[in-house]
Amino acid sequence: xxYCKRGTEGLIYLEDGTLLHGCGFGSSGVKFGEVVFTTAMNxxxxxxxxxSYRGQIMIITHPLVGNYGVPEPQFRNGILQNFESEQxxxxxxxxxxxxxxxxxxSSKSLHQWMSEQNIPxxxxxxxxxxVKKVRTLGSMMGVIASxxxxxxxAGYIKAxxxxxxxxxxxxxxxxxxxxxxxxQLIVLVDCGVKHGILDELFKAGFTIVRVPCKSTVDEIMNxxxxxxxxxxxxxxxxxxxxxxxxxSAVMEYKLxxxxxxxxxxxxxxxxxxxxxxxxxxxxxxxxxVVDLTTNRCYISTHNHGYGVYKEDVPPDTQIWxxxxxxxxxxxxxxxxxxxITTQFHPESRPGPNDNTWIFQKFRKxxxxxxxx
Numbered sequence: 001x002x003y004c005k006r007g008t009e010g011l012i013y014l015e016d017g018t019l020l021h022g023c024g025f026g027s028s029g030v031k032f033g034e035v036v037f038t039t040a041m042n043x044x045x046x047x048x049x050x051x052s053y054r055g056q057i058m059i060i061t062h063p064l065v066g067n068y069g070v071p072e073p074q075f076r077n078g079i080l081q082n083f084e085s086e087q088x089x090x091x092x093x094x095x096x097x098x099x100x101x102x103x104x105x106s107s108k109s110l111h112q113w114m115s116e117q118n119i120p121x122x123x124x125x126x127x128x129x130x131v132k133k134v135r136t137l138g139s140m141m142g143v144i145a146s147x148x149x150x151x152x153x154a155g156y157i158k159a160x161x162x163x164x165x166x167x168x169x170x171x172x173x174x175x176x177x178x179x180x181x182x183x184q185l186i187v188l189v190d191c192g193v194k195h196g197i198l199d200e201l202f203k204a205g206f207t208i209v210r211v212p213c214k215s216t217v218d219e220i221m222n223x224x225x226x227x228x229x230x231x232x233x234x235x236x237x238x239x240x241x242x243x244x245x246x247x248s249a250v251m252e253y254k255l256x257x258x259x260x261x262x263x264x265x266x267x268x269x270x271x272x273x274x275x276x277x278x279x280x281x282x283x284x285x286x287x288x289v290v291d292l293t294t295n296r297c298y299i300s301t302h303n304h305g306y307g308v309y310k311e312d313v314p315p316d317t318q319i320w321x322x323x324x325x326x327x328x329x330x331x332x333x334x335x336x337x338x339x340i341t342t343q344f345h346p347e348s349r350p351g352p353n354d355n356t357w358i359f360q361k362f363r364k365x366x367x368x369x370x371x372x
Contacts, residue, residue: 051192069101191233
């Protein structure tokens with residue numbers, strides 16, 4: 001029998017019937033979600049607070065999680081410097097071993113943090129087995145429980161991940177302004193943007209107006225922006241019909257536009273391309289992408305379960321980046337309009353920093369457009 005240091009039992013269930021019992025930590029309770037995995041060895045505070053993970057149960061493949069604890073939130077210019085949002089976004093966490101922290105800036109343990117935010121966790125389970133299941137069968141729904149008895153875990157799955165619009169949980173209810181010294185104002189359509197993206201845009205010299213995901217083109221253009229950013233966010237882009245229409249309408253203004261992650265997918269749909277569910281997605285901080293304009297390879301951060309393939313690319317666009325491992329299109333550039341996209345996260349919190357130059361490229365596009 002497994003010894004549980006917190007005296008709490010837990011379980012993780014996959015909809016294919018796999019059921020593993022382990023040790024519970026974090027909050028007591030039961031939650032369901034799409035089961036996915038990340039191969040990142042560090043950065044669990046950033047990953048767990050990334051709004052793109054909303055509705056998902058995260059498996060971390062690195063065996064020890066919690067070593068450096070959780071720091072106090074640090075804000076600069078209204079932007080978090082050490083988290084990607086103000087709260088944990090995942091539904092639950094699965095690790096091989098949950099550890100106590102030992103670091104100078106740790107304010108609490110992973111267990112305490114998750115307890116405070118009502119997030120259950122399970123440790124002392126075979127994460128290799130779980131990841132092999134997901135890689136073989138694809139991402140699937142699952143149930144996680146900590147500190148409670150569950151007789152029929154399958155009965156807790158109330159909906160399919162692909163059918164839920166999670167942006168209503170991660171998008172702000174009203175506009176948020178990050179005022180910079182520059183008069184270069186951009187609008188960011190916020191469906192659940194990472195604060196690392198906000199930070200890079202602010203450092204690029206922009207005043208940022210974050211508008212709700214459901215904003216209309218008239219509401220966006222009312223700010224007279226010099227550029228538009230469609231950021232990352234959770235869920236299935238194919239059900240975000242209004243957002244796709246908004247992107248199409250924004251393109252009519254011929255403003256410099258940058259799409260990141262979900263924004264890349266929405267741009268693809270708006271330009272008459274296709275986006276498909278991937279078998280198990282890309283979630284890591286060490287994924288290669290090749291810039292086809294220079295043939296240079298960069299290491300990048302990813303968090304996506306939907307992808308654009310070469311046969312899905314919209315007309316009037318050219319492939320900018322591609323993943324050499326599986327051929328997924330990682331970036332597009334419009335042939336006539338100032339529209340660029342990246343599927344990966346160019347700000348790359350918690351690292352690497354190979355791709356922050358993309359924000360400077362966007363800034364140059366804005367400056368060039370102002371001069372026309």
